[in-house]
Amino acid sequence: MESNEKKPRYGMVIDLDRCNGCGNCTLACAVENNVPPAHENANERTGITWMRVQKVDNNRPYPENRSVYFPLTCQQCDHHTPCESVCPQKAVEYDTETGIVAQIPVRCLGCRYCMTACPYHARYFNWWDPEWPKGMETALNPDVSTRMRGVVEKCNFCHGRLQAARAKAAVEGRRAIADAEYIPACAESCPTKAIYFGNLADAGSEVSRLAKEKNSFRLLEQLGTEPKVYFRSEQSWVHEQMNAKLKTAEKEKIHG
Amino acid sequence: MKFQFLWFLAGLCVMLFIGWIVFPYALYERREQPLQFSHKVHTETAGMSCDNCHAFKEDGRFTGIPALSKCMECHTDVIGTSPHERTLVDEYVKQNREIPWLVYARQPQNAYFSHASHVKLAGLNCDRCHGPHGTSDSLRTYARNRISGYSRDIWGNSISGIKTASWDGMKMDDCADCHNQHNVPNTCLKCHK
Amino acid sequence: MFPWVYGFAWTPGNIIFLGIFFSVVAIIGATVLISLFRTYRALQVNKTEAIRWDSEFHDLPATSRKCRHELSGEFKQRTCDNGFDCRTCATHAKLIQNKTLNSDDIELPIQLFGFTIPTDRLYHRGHTWVKSDASGIYTVGLDDFASRMVGTPDGIELPAIGSRVQVNGSAWRFKKGESVMRILSPLDGEVVAASDGSDGWYLKIKPLTKEVDTRHLLRDREVAAWFLREFEQLQEKLADPKVGLTLADGGTPVQDFVKAYPGVNWDGILGDVFLEA
Amino acid sequence: MNITRREILRFVGGSALGILLTPVPWKALDDSAIWTQNWPWIPEPVRGESSYKLTSCTLCSASCGLRARCIGNQPVSLSGISAHPLNSGALCSFGIIAHHLRYHPARLSRPCRISGKAGASGSTAMAFDELLLEVAAAINDASASSQTVAIVDGRPGRTASHLFQQFAAGLPNGKYITAGESSLEILGSMFEKPPGPLAYDLDNSKMILSFGVPLLDRWGTPARTARYLQKKSEGKQRIIQVETLQSRTAGMADRWIPIRPGTEAAFALGIAHVILKDKLFRDASKDIAEFETMIAAYPPSAVAEICGVSQDFIRDTAREFSANRPSVAVIDGSANSRHALAAVMALNILVGNVGRKGGVVVHREIPSPVALSKNKMSPISTLDAIPDHSIRAMLIDESLSGSSLPDGLLQKKLTGNGILVSLSPFVTERPFCTQYVIPSPVFLESLAELTGQADRESSSLSLSAPLVPEPAGMVDPIQFIQRLGSAAGVMNIDSGTTEELLKKRMTAIYSEKRGSIFNASNGQTSELKGLTSPDELWNVLFAGGCWMDSPETVRSLPAVRLTSVSTADRIKNIPPESNQLLLLPCAEDVIYRNSEISPLMSKVGQESGLRPSGCKVYLQTATGDALGLTDGCRVMLQTKKGSMQAEVRLDPSMMPDVAAAYSALNQQNIISLCEMNQDASLQPTPVKIQKV
Amino acid sequence: MDKKFISRGVSRTSIGNFGLWISPWALMLVVGLYAVMLCLFKGLNQTNMDNRFAFGLWIYLDLTVIALGAGAFFTGFLLYILKRKELKAVINSAVVIGFICYSGAVGVLMVDVGQPLRAWFTFWHPNVHSMLTEVTFCITCYLMVLAIEYVPVILKNRKIKHVSSMLVFEHELHKLIVVFAAVGTFLSFFHQGSLGGLYGVLIGRPFAFRPALGIWPTTFFLFIISAAAVGPSFILLTTALVSKITGKKLVKPEVYQLLGKISGSILIVYVLLKAIDTLIWINSTSPSLGFSAASFYKFSGFGTWIMFAEIVLCGLVPALMLLNQNIRQQFRWLITAALLACTGIVINRFVMTIQTLALPTLPFDAYMSYVPSWQEVATFLAVLAYGMLVYSFSFRYLTLFPQERELQSL
Structure with a gap:
């Protein structure tokens, strides 16, 4: 039954006009994926935040200044996945089953080539051994393995949740899972419902509808990496700033 | 044969002995299970079925080794004559302490395995991977690899890594072989978390 | 990496890349193994002396490797590539074809700057002479130049009676100051007697074959030319760069150069004289 | 036999070949590779059965319903209950990681005394009984010397609160003080007699005029942003944000009116001026004419000058505010002076928003068995009403976080030898007095009761059931006051365990038969009347449910005194001298509530710069x-008050000549540099900035 | 004292003086090794690298020393394959320098990766499409080759060669050295290229990205050519430096000039190709990825001057100088030109590694800066000290310059 259906391409549409920068996505992600609290010396550039929210403004002075918050995560490039081809030992893999770009920390030797390859800064290196305050390690999520110092990690659309959803379907004898059964922690935790998640290959899904809207764009679209994370905003300055191409025809070509 | 080769041969033989006999023995640390459990008694005498204890939960998870509460459904008090049952009741049930079973098939934390998809979808039998464990009368000694820390069952019983049965060995290669045979994708995230 | 390692696939990329890799490793490994094997074989058949000379010879400064025919003026410039073993040299063979040993040429000992060079014997480039007697035993000694170099040696190490020596192989050793010099053997053969040189000779050698090929040894007028050059070189080396050549003509060479000229890099000079790099 | 080097070499050679022909090298390589992939000192998640448990969040009075995913008994992640009427599935960023509070490094395990007067504070662990004796001695001392003993409650309306009131009533100079939403307290005090518990009914409002209230990011329920976005798209709600900084709320509001720091009162009075001038008001108060003359000095032209905005903004805002009824003006109580609060609250009175759905509403009291018991309860008072330096012993319940009181104010009210007894899960140091800290359980460890809702039409009550066992030696608020009462000889406190008292309250609510009940296990909301017994009510609430009171029917409000609004000169803009900027202390939760957040919060602060x-x-x-x-x-x-170092961030959204400053955790607070008003609110302070 | 180990006929400074010379380097090495230990046991948090600047000083160092160490392969290629016998005068020194550069680079790389114990996974599970795999394989093999090439030089030590087996092995190995020269050339060709490809394939870094010729980006070829161009220059420079420090003539002036000439002829080809590549990048590659090339040069640290310095001042100028016989014959100008050529490559590698990472790509990214920590610098200096020590010992006890004995007696 699976073979008749198109393989899913999981993706996100993030509505920048709905994001109030609360940081829930970052936190829920950390909880879900066993990311430890910041090391005392960690900073914005050495920390591990698979999902990171960045404030972006229109560069105009007060009071014309306007800003939006960009929840940034692995953009799950579908094509020429920059990080995948550079890994010397196949610790990065593009999962043809789901379109998810996987990072396998146990295979990783920590050369960080993938990090220099990623234009979205979506990859994080474990500069320190993970440490949790005493006792807090008992509250780790058993569906995701912990990592150690010296390896790279990144968002995988909460793959543990996909595995759990598949297992649940398997118990019921189903091979395929319904869209609603699988949602990453960031999307689930967003109090303003700014993150839409779903199957881009399914033309009827809300994400593929939103992704094709004229207000949607992707970051660095010109590089041709075909990210599966879309952003949308009704504020024209956002589009101008992102230099986004808004050719609907092109979009349809990709997912049509 | 020239006498000078004897030294060479001696070195060869000593190392072969060490490598094939001493090393495999020294590599593993043997541990006894906290209790002896007879699958045979439970299935034959008590008439239970496998899924009485090893069941699937609605959320797709497999219960694996049942918690003490499962044992307590029957063994709140001693009902048989086995000394192990007495230990169970005295040391675990009465003190409400979980039994620290040593799990033969325990994989590293980064490995993901869904019993549901293998049993419910692929239709594998338990003994395909676990062998005749379900009909055993006693629990084997658990052997822990001193270097990697894992159960010997993962590597397989043969030190040379040669499989003698489908359940002998639960390494990545063993999983991959079966996946290849059945045309199941071998992407990393299929089996890793 | 290997087909049996998890994740391997027979893709063109893997085949080409790993194919090249394994070829390179195989070439490196095979070359090292071949060298090792050849080393083993060379040691077994005792080619060490020949190899040592070959190796030493090529490490000598070019000035120490002048061909005898350059010295005699037949060539303007010719550096020997043959390890001074003229027996195998085609050029040498051609050049001496028309020149047989003529007894008329034998003169009295040549006197040169106070050195005596008897002409009744053959000279090796390593400053040994060879003289045969009626019984076919060859006597080997140091020439005057070398004797004065060595002077009174601080030690001497002679080969055992019955041992074999070979052309350009080590014959015996001197210790002089901080240097240990080996003297090259001018002939192949078995040592039948050895002396500390007090009688003017060091070894008596019985050749292994009846016919003894001595083409590689200097003779006749060549000797004088060679000697002259060696002497000039020594003069250059001993010269005070400020004063220029001082050993000019006249005078008699001292009996022990090393003692007479302290503070000179004798190690290097001895190496040049006795052809040791 | 003679063993030479040659023989040894042969032996070694044979051994080398031999070892290559055994599994040793390959197996050792394989096992060590596995070892490098699983370093034994890296924690491994505990395996166990997975389940979901439902409960309610106790971090603030928003009482969000949440679902805890547990492995065994251990909660490993939290998410909102999507059908929950209060939070609609949303949690705030504190709530989403609240299950880590238990493991906070600052967690207090034993009662202790912290004496910090001399600057070098030292902490001494002590037995609970010993602590009670010392505190009881201080209380008795206070009674003997007619000094005040005050008990401060950040979450009034709980059963524990009622016991606190009984405790205060049992002492000659006992005071029960609440620290609720101070803007509403001010509004209450503007009535001739208290109209009852007031609350903003934001959900039903057509227009919200917010004076710096972080409505869309951290104030009240985290569901507000989604609700507002929904209503905004339907044209049902507008938000005008009056604020100096471009906060998240300012960024998302329909309109952001940036004003100079500290000029909120002037802006409000300017609007009042327009409302009166243009006859836009609804409720004519007795003293309205007097009020009009009072604020005659605040025509839009003058206010525009003071606040640094265009006059049109003031006029337009005034018109919109009165035209789009029900509207409501809200102001952040913790960051503004009481004068500013009063000025803004006057707008609500003028336009007739008070006592009206969608404006400021009056909540009904939640039935309480304690309130009905024979023991007397002390009336509620506020810290303002207590004379300075008169409190000998101050008891603070910080077991559930609430709006915290400014330390400056507490310091002012305490006598020189005053002590502070706090019930808190964390070590919180207050360097100006001797402090006793009693460890209390944290969220998910104890049975707690949640009442209130300062931003909803009606009040509600939920329970937070313990999911994990509390560590030994923890004291909950009810035990605390009962034991302290008996130690200090205050006998008129109701007895019973927390569970017993709460069950009694269920009976009381059940017997009132009003309001509705949300059942989290099936997501249904139904009338309370439909329940069969108080036990059923208990069970529903125990499992993440929620009881919501029915709204108060409109009744006549007591007379109001607009003239209590002050027009003191301090609300004028202070132009800083040359080379000086205006220091704007920024009150981020991260800074104030350091100990009440999961260590994971460092992800959005330290590691992503999302919060300063x-x-x-x-x-x-x-x-x-x-x-x-x-x-x-x-x-x-x-x-003038001191100096501290900081890192500069250049931000185009900042107002020129203003320096917005945040202080670091566990370090000198930026507030120590600010000048304070009489009411302990902060004044914009001139600051000199020099590169170091 | 150690005269028995010093080659016959050459003079070396006293052992005391030698001790004085090496002790600062030894100290530097010890400090560096301490820093290395810190990095290995405490992790890479000891460095100032971060998620945005994931490559830092070390990778830059690796790329640079490997380019400069290219003299080893290229001299070997010219000597053994193209039979330029004159180069025999510097081949031993070139091999030692090559060995130092490569072993130093590999050593630093082992500190640079987060999980050095897993480094062999690259061999076990290679992703053959990654430039880094190519680099890893080739560098490892080539280091092996260099080590093998170093062996005969060591075995020729005056003391060691007295052991017959050593002497014979040296002799036999040396007979086959042409094989290693060929293999080394082959390997160097690929890894110099893939080091260039390392950045050229980064589509996410439009500053570095270059279109592919075949399966490799143009930087692949540019790196090979540039390495071949500066290799001889670097040999020239090091020989001149050793000569200056020791006060000895080591090689004949013709050898210097030959090295300069070889360097110049390849450099001119490189400069031309680099100029063409840059023009294509400015006019086509960069704009097609949505970035005007000018946008990369608007940051104060990295103006267009750096491009000028790299291509013209330290590329074209030294190339022309080295090609002019009159200039070449003046030792001072020869050295200047070689120095400029090496500087050009040092700048090129800096631009490729550091500037690429410093420039923003995302529309809201900021320009980034990075200052290495003392641990990084100390590790870097340890490599320098290690090189100095290995070279000093090699120079003292081995015959690095066969012409020295002859030139000394002239």
């Missing part, structure tokens, strides 16, 4: 350039 962390000062790019400051450089902030 460390000592940072934000300056307009042009202002920074003029001062020769670059992004990231370190500066010294100097005011």
Whole structure:
């Protein structure tokens, strides 16, 4: 039954006009994926935040200044996945089953080539051994393995949740899972419902509808990496700033 | 044969002995299970079925080794004559302490395995991977690899890594072989978390 | 990496890349193994002396490797590539074809700057002479130049009676100051007697074959030319760069150069004289 | 036999070949590879059965319903209950990681005394009984010397609160003080007699005029943003944000009116001026004419000057505010002076928003068995009403976080030898007095009761059931007051365990038969009347449910005194001297509630810069350039009250000549540099910035 | 004292003086090794690298020393394959320098990766499409080759060669050295290229990205050519430096000039190709990825001057100088030109590694800066000290310059 259906391409549409920068996505992600609290010396550039929210403004002075918050995560490039081809030992893999770009920390030797390859800064290196305050390690999520110092990690659309959803379907004898059964922690935790998640290959899904809207764009679209994370905003300055191409025809070509 | 080769041969033989006999023995640390459990008694005498204890939960998870509460459904008090049952009741049930079973098939934390998809979808039998464990009368000694820390069952019983049965060995290669045979994708995230 | 390692696939990329890799490793490994094997074989058949000379010879400064025919003026410039073993040299063979040993040429000992060079014997480039007697035993000694170099040696190490020596192989050793010099053997053969040189000779050698090929040894007028050059070189080396050549003509060479000229890099000079790099 | 080197070499050679023909090298390589992939000192998640448990969040009075995913008994992640009427599935960023509070490094395990007067504070662990004796002695001392003993409650309306009131009533000079939403307290005090518990009914409002209230990011229920976005798209709600900084709320509001710091009162009075002048008001108060003359000095032209905005903004806002009824004006109580609060609340009175759905509503009291018991309860008073330096012993319940009181105010009210007894899960130091801290359980460890809702039409009550066992030696608020009462000889406190008292309250609510009940296990909301017994009510609430009171029917409000609004001169803009900027202390939760957040919060502070962390000062790019400051450089902030170092962030959204400063966790607080008003609210303070 | 180990006929400074010379380097090495230990046991948090600047000083160092160490392969290629016998005068020194550069680079790389114990996974599970795999394989093999090439030089030590087996092995190995020269050339060709490809394939870094010729980006070829161009220059420079420090003539002036000439002829080809590549990048590659090339040069640290310095001042100028016989014959100008050529490559590698990472790509990214920590610098200096020590010992006890004995007696 699976073979008749198109393989899913999981993706996100993030509505920048709905994001109030609360940081829930970052936190829920950390909880879900066993990311430890910041090391005392960690900073914005050495920390591990698979999902990171960045404030972006229109560069105009007060009071014309306007800003939006960009929840940034692995953009799950579908094509020429920059990080995948550079890994010397196949610790990065593009999962043809789901379109998810996987990072396998146990295979990783920590050369960080993938990090220099990623234009979205979506990859994080474990500069320190993970440490949790005493006792807090008992509250780790058993569906995701912990990592150690010296390896790279990144968002995988909460793959543990996909595995759990598949297992649940398997118990019921189903091979395929319904869209609603699988949602990453960031999307689930967003109090303003700014993150839409779903199957881009399914033309009827809300994400593929939103992704094709004229207000949607992707970051660095010109590089041709075909990210599966879309952003949308009704504020024209956002589009101008992102230099986004808004050719609907092109979009349809990709997912049509 | 020239006498000078004897030294060479001696070195060869000593190392072969060490490598094939001493090393495999020294590599593993043997541990006894906290209790002896007879699958045979439970299935034959008590008439239970496998899924009485090893069941699937609605959320797709497999219960694996049942918690003490499962044992307590029957063994709140001693009902048989086995000394192990007495230990169970005295040391675990009465003190409400979980039994620290040593799990033969325990994989590293980064490995993901869904019993549901293998049993419910692929239709594998338990003994395909676990062998005749379900009909055993006693629990084997658990052997822990001193270097990697894992159960010997993962590597397989043969030190040379040669499989003698489908359940002998639960390494990545063993999983991959079966996946290849059945045309199941071998992407990393299929089996890793 | 290997087909049996998890994740391997027979893709063109893997085949080409790993194919090249394994070829390179195989070439490196095979070359090292071949060298090792050849080393083993060379040691077994005792080619060490020949190899040592070959190796030493090529490490000598070019000035120490002048061909005898350059010295005699037949060539303007010719550096020997043959390890001074003229027996195998085609050029040498051609050049001496028309020149047989003529007894008329034998003169009295040549006197040169106070050195005596008897002409009744053959000279090796390593400053040994060879003289045969009626019984076919060859006597080997140091020439005057070398004797004065060595002077009174601080030690001497002679080969055992019955041992074999070979052309350009080590014959015996001197210790002089901080240097240990080996003297090259001018002939192949078995040592039948050895002396500390007090009688003017060091070894008596019985050749292994009846016919003894001595083409590689200097003779006749060549000797004088060679000697002259060696002497000039020594003069250059001993010269005070400020004063220029001082050993000019006249005078008699001292009996022990090393003692007479302290503070000179004798190690290097001895190496040049006795052809040791 | 003679063993030579040659023989040994042969033996070694044979051994080398031999070892290659055994599994040793390959197996050792394989096993060590596995070892490098699983370092034994890296924690491994505990395996166990997975289940979901439902409960309610106790971190603030928003009482969000949440679902805890548990492995065994251990909660490993939290998410909102989507059908929950209060939070609609949303949690705030504190709530989403609240299950880590238990493991906070600052967690208190034993009662202790912290004496911090001399600057070098020391902490001594002590037995609970010993602590009670010392505190009881101080209380008796206070009674003997007619000094005040005050008990401060950040979450009034709980059963524990009622016991606190009984405790205060049992002492000759006992005072029960609440620290609720201070803008509403001010509004209450503007009535001739208290109209009852007041609350903003934000959900039903057509227009919200917010004076710096972080409505859309951290104030009240986290569901507000989604609700507002929904209503905004339907044209049902507008938000006008009056604020100096471009906060998240300002960014998302329909309109952001940036004003100079500290000029909120002037802006409000300017609007009042327009409302009166243009006859836009609804409720004519007796003293309205008097009020009009009072604020005659605040025509839009003058106010525009003071606040640095265009006059049109003031006029338009006034018109919109009165035209789009029900509207409501809200102001952040913790960051503004009481004068500003009163000025803004006057707008609600003028337009007739008070006592009206969608404006400021009056809540009904939640039935309480304690309130009905024979033991007397002390009336509610506020800290303002207590004379300075009169409190000998102050008891603070910080077991559930609530709006915290400014330390400056507490310090002012305590006598020289005053002590502070706090019930808290964390070590919180207050260096100005001797402090006794009693450890209390944290969220998910104890049975707690949640009442209130200062931002909803009606009040509600939920329970937070313990999911994990509390560590030994923890004291909950009810035990605390009962034991302290008996130690100090205050006998008129109701007895019974927390569970017994709460069950009694269920009976009381059940017997009132009013309101509706949300059942989290099936997501249904139904009338309370439909329940069969108080036990059923208990069970529903125990499993993440929620009881919501029915709204108060409109009744006549007591008379109001608009003239209590002050027009004191301090609400004028203070122009800083040359080379000085105006220091704007920024009250981020991260800073105030350091101990009440999961260590994981460092992800959004320290590691992503989403919330300011460390000592940072934000300056307009042009202002920074003029001062020769670059992004990231370190500066010294100097005011009349002191100095501290900070890192500069150049931010184009900042108002020119303003320095918005955040202080670091566990370090000198930026507030120590600010000048304070009489009511302990902060004044914008001139600051000198120099590069270090 | 150690005269028995010093080659016959050459003079070396006293052992005391030698001790004085090496002790600062030894100290530097010890400090560096301490820093290395810190990095290995405490992790890479000891460095100032971060998620945005994931490559730092070390990778830059690796790329640079490997380019400069290219003299080893290229001299070997010219000597053994193209039979330029004159180069025998510097081949031993070139091999030692090559060995130092490569072993130093590999050593630093082992500190640079987060999980050095897993480094062999690259061999076990290679992703053959990654430039880094190519680099890893080739560098490892080539280091092996260099080590093998170093062996005969060591075995020729005056003391060691007295052991017959050593002497014979040296002799036999040396007979086959042409094989290693060929293999080394082959390997160097690929890894110099893939080091260039390392950045050229980064589509996410439009500053570095270059279109592919075949399966490799143009930087692949540019790196090979540039390495071949500066290799001889670097040999020239090091020989001149050793000569200056020791006060000895080591090689004949013709050898210097030959090295300069070889360097110049390849450099001119490189400069031309680099100029063409840059023009294509400015006019086509960069704009097609949505970035005007000018946008990369608007940051104060990295103006267009750096491009000028790299291509013209330290590329074209030294190339022309080295090609002019009159200039070449003046030792001072020869050295200047070689120095400029090496500087050009040092700048090129800096631009490729550091500037690429410093420039923003995302529309809201900021320009980034990075200053290495003392641990990084100390590790870097340890490599320098290690090189100095290995070279000093090699120079003292081995015959690095066969012409020295002859030139000394002239």
